[in-house]
Amino acid sequence: MTDQYNNTISRRSFLTNGAIAAGTIAVGGGVLGAFNLNSVRAADEVVQSWPLPYVQLDVEKAKELGYWGYMSSQCSYGAFDAVLSQLQEKVGHPYTSIPADMMKWGGTGGAGWATLCGALIGASTAINLVVGKDANTLVEELYKWYTTFPFPEYMPPAGKAGKAEGKLVTSACGSVLCHASVSDWCSVSKYRAEGKERSERCGRLTADVSAKTVQMLNAYHKKMFTPVLKNAESVGECMTCHGKGGTLENTRGKMDCIQCHDDVDTNNLLGHIKQQWNL
Amino acid sequence: MTDQYNNTISRRSFLTNGAIAAGTIAVGGGVLGAFNLNSVRAADEVVQSWPLPYVQLDVEKAKELGYWGYMSSQCSYGAFDAVLSQLQEKVGHPYTSIPADMMKWGGTGGAGWATLCGALIGASTAINLVVGKDANTLVEELYKWYTTFPFPEYMPPAGKAGKAEGKLVTSACGSVLCHASVSDWCSVSKYRAEGKERSERCGRLTADVSAKTVQMLNAYHKKMFTPVLKNAESVGECMTCHGKGGTLENTRGKMDCIQCHDDVDTNNLLGHIKQQWNL
Numbered sequence: 001m002t003d004q005y006n007n008t009i010s011r012r013s014f015l016t017n018g019a020i021a022a023g024t025i026a027v028g029g030g031v032l033g034a035f036n037l038n039s040v041r042a043a044d045e046v047v048q049s050w051p052l053p054y055v056q057l058d059v060e061k062a063k064e065l066g067y068w069g070y071m072s073s074q075c076s077y078g079a080f081d082a083v084l085s086q087l088q089e090k091v092g093h094p095y096t097s098i099p100a101d102m103m104k105w106g107g108t109g110g111a112g113w114a115t116l117c118g119a120l121i122g123a124s125t126a127i128n129l130v131v132g133k134d135a136n137t138l139v140e141e142l143y144k145w146y147t148t149f150p151f152p153e154y155m156p157p158a159g160k161a162g163k164a165e166g167k168l169v170t171s172a173c174g175s176v177l178c179h180a181s182v183s184d185w186c187s188v189s190k191y192r193a194e195g196k197e198r199s200e201r202c203g204r205l206t207a208d209v210s211a212k213t214v215q216m217l218n219a220y221h222k223k224m225f226t227p228v229l230k231n232a233e234s235v236g237e238c239m240t241c242h243g244k245g246g247t248l249e250n251t252r253g254k255m256d257c258i259q260c261h262d263d264v265d266t267n268n269l270l271g272h273i274k275q276q277w278n279l
Numbered sequence: 280m281t282d283q284y285n286n287t288i289s290r291r292s293f294l295t296n297g298a299i300a301a302g303t304i305a306v307g308g309g310v311l312g313a314f315n316l317n318s319v320r321a322a323d324e325v326v327q328s329w330p331l332p333y334v335q336l337d338v339e340k341a342k343e344l345g346y347w348g349y350m351s352s353q354c355s356y357g358a359f360d361a362v363l364s365q366l367q368e369k370v371g372h373p374y375t376s377i378p379a380d381m382m383k384w385g386g387t388g389g390a391g392w393a394t395l396c397g398a399l400i401g402a403s404t405a406i407n408l409v410v411g412k413d414a415n416t417l418v419e420e421l422y423k424w425y426t427t428f429p430f431p432e433y434m435p436p437a438g439k440a441g442k443a444e445g446k447l448v449t450s451a452c453g454s455v456l457c458h459a460s461v462s463d464w465c466s467v468s469k470y471r472a473e474g475k476e477r478s479e480r481c482g483r484l485t486a487d488v489s490a491k492t493v494q495m496l497n498a499y500h501k502k503m504f505t506p507v508l509k510n511a512e513s514v515g516e517c518m519t520c521h522g523k524g525g526t527l528e529n530t531r532g533k534m535d536c537i538q539c540h541d542d543v544d545t546n547n548l549l550g551h552i553k554q555q556w557n558l
Contacts, residue, residue: 045371050378092324097376099329104414105407109395111418114532115455116394125404128384135383139390176394179532192528193521242472249471253393253458260539 048094054130054221057086057214063154066119066210069100070203071162076106078203079122082210083217084129098129109178117178119202119209120146126213131220137227138216140254143176144229145212147256151185152204154211163200174232174256181205232256237266327373333409333500336365336493342433345398345489348379349482350441355385357482358401361489362496363408377408388457396457398481398488399425405492410499416506417495419533422455423508424491426535430464431483433490442479453511453535460484511535516545 062082069078081100088095105111106121123142128135150170158165173184182193182202191197219225234257241247258264264272273279341361348357360379367374384390385400402421407414429449437444452463461472461481470476498504513536520526537543543551552558 045367045375047367048376048378050380052378088324088326094376096324097327097373099327099331099408101329101411102404102408105403105418107415108531110399110403110455111415111422112531112533113395113419113422113455114530114534116389116392116400120389121395121400124384124389125381129378129381132380136386136390139384140392143390143392176389176392179530179534183530186529193531194523194528244473249473250465251393251458251462252387252391252472254391255393255458 051128051130051132051135052087052094053091054217055087055090056218056221057083057090059211059214059218061086062210062214063207067154067156067162067203067207069210070119070206073101073104074107075118075202075206076103076122077101078206079119079210079213080106080126081122082206083123083126083213086214087130114179114182115177117146117176117181117205117209119206120176123209123213127217130217134220138220138225141216141227141229142209142212143254144231146176146209147174147232148172148229149208149212151181152201152208154204154207156204161200162203163196168197168201168204175259176255180259234258234263238264330407330409330411330414331366331373332370333496334366334369335497335500336362336369338490338493338497340365341489341493342486346433346435346441346482346486348489349398349485352380352383353386354397354481354485355382355401356380357485358398358489358492359385359405360401361485362402362405362492365493366409393458393461394456396425396455396460396484396488398485399455401485402488402492406496409496413499417499417504420495420506420508421488421491422533423510425455425488426453426511427451427508428487428491430460431480431487433483433486435483440479441482442475447476447480447483454538455534459538513537513542517543 065085066078066082069081072078077100080103084095084098084100103122103125106116106118109115109118110121120143124139127138127142131138150172152168152170155167156162169185169189171185171188173181175181175184182198185191185201186193186198189197189201191201216225231254235254238257238261239246242251243249344364345357345361348360351357352360356379359382363374363377363379382401382404385395385397388394388397389400399422403418406417406421410417429451431447431449434446435441448464448468450464450467452460454460454463461477464470464480465472465477468476468480470480495504510533514533517536517540518525521530522528
C-alpha cells in the first residue's frame, strides 16, 4: 500500500473511517423494500471484513450441491455454491449478500474457453472467501490433487443421474486445464466432448472437487490441514533454468511442462539448448 | 433445475420462502456489533438477488484502482477491486458485503500456476456480478481483446510507478494464459520473469484490463454494447473436426490451438491424420 493509493483512491475512506475489528461483521445500510440508489450511499457503510467466518460444513452435502449446481449452471457455479449455500444456510449474513451466480462465468474453463477447470475456479473462490493468507496453500493442494485424481468418483443414486446413468470410465489427466481434462477423458472413455456422458462426468467431477474443498476447509479451520502433495516433476526440472533465479528466468507457472512442451533429456541439455536456438 | 435438487438441497427454501422481486435488494439480518453465529441464522434471510444493480463507473479511476490493487494484492484482486470498490462507494450495500480479497487466489493465473491470466479472473467475476445471461458474451469479448492487445498501455504519472518507472515494451501474446502472456512479454522485452519490470508490466496490464472491463460494462448497461471480435483462426479450423458436431468431437475450448499444438496444413489433412495415428 502506498501513499499514491491513499491519495487517489477515495474508497480507502471506507477502511479508515469505519472501525473494522478482526472477527466483527461490518453491516450494510439496512435498506428495506425496493432498491433505491440514492438511499443507499456508501459514505456511512464499512466494507465487510475478510476472511469471512467459517463453520464446519457437510462433505456429503457438498457433493450433492456441487453435482446439482453443475446440472443447473455448470461447474464453476456448482463448486462455489457447494460451499457458499451451506454457509448461507448455517451462518446467513454476510453470505446471503453474495450470489453464487457471480461465478457462472467459469463454466467450461471460463466462458467456454477451456482454461482453468471451472470447478477449480469456483472452489478456489470459495476457499479464498473463508481463508486469508493461507488460501493459496489450500488452492495449490487442490490443484495438485486434481491433476492426479481419477475423475469421476462420485456417483448419484441409481435412477437419479442428471445426464447419464451408470458407472463412468475414470481418468487422471495431469492438468488443471479444462481443455486437457476433457480431451484426456474423451480419449480414455471414447465418449464425445459435447455428449451427455461427458457432461455427466463433469457434473460428478464437480461433486468430487466440492467434497475435497470442504474436507480441506474443515481440516484447515480445525487447524488439522497439512499440504502433502508435490508439483509435477517437470516443473522442478524446467524451472531450474526457466524459473525464478534460473539462468533464463523467462516464465512462470506450475503446470506440468511436458504436457505442452517437448520432454527434455536432462542428460542432453546442450541438445535442448541448441534445438531452442536453432544452433 | 430438477426435483432432485429441490428434494435434497434445503438451501432452496431461501429462494422459495423469501419474496425476491427482480430489481429489489434482499437485506441481511441487520446484525450489529461483535459477530455471533447463533444470532445470525439464515432461516429468516433471503439470498441476494442477481445480477446486482449497476451504475455507470469511471474508466480512469478503474485504471488507477486496478494498478494499485495489483501493487497491493496482485492482478486478480486488482481487476476485481477496480469494479467492486467503485460500486461499494457509489451503491454501498450489497457490494459492501463482498470482500475483494476473495479473488486474491487468481494472482499469477491461480495461486501461481499461471493458468488463466489473473486480471481476467478478477474481471470476469466482476462482469458476472453485474451482468446476467449475457455475461459470457462480455467475458468472451474481453478474452478476444486480451489476446490481441499490445500490453501494457497504461502508464502511471512520472515518479509515481509502483515497481519500475518509464515506458515499457509492449506485446500481444495471442493467449489468455498467464504462462504464455508472461513468457511472450519476457521474450520480447528481454526482462526477467520475476523482475520488477515484469511486475510493473502486469500492474499496467491490470489497469488496461480494468479499464476495458468498465468500458464494456458501462456500454452494456446503456444498451450500447455489441461484441465485434473473432476467435483465432485456428479455433474455427481445428474445431471443424475436433469440436461440437465434428467427426472427432474430442475436445472443448477457444484458445488459439497452434500456440500449443503443431500447425496443420489444411491442404494436407490426410498427413495430419496419419501423423496423429502414427500411420
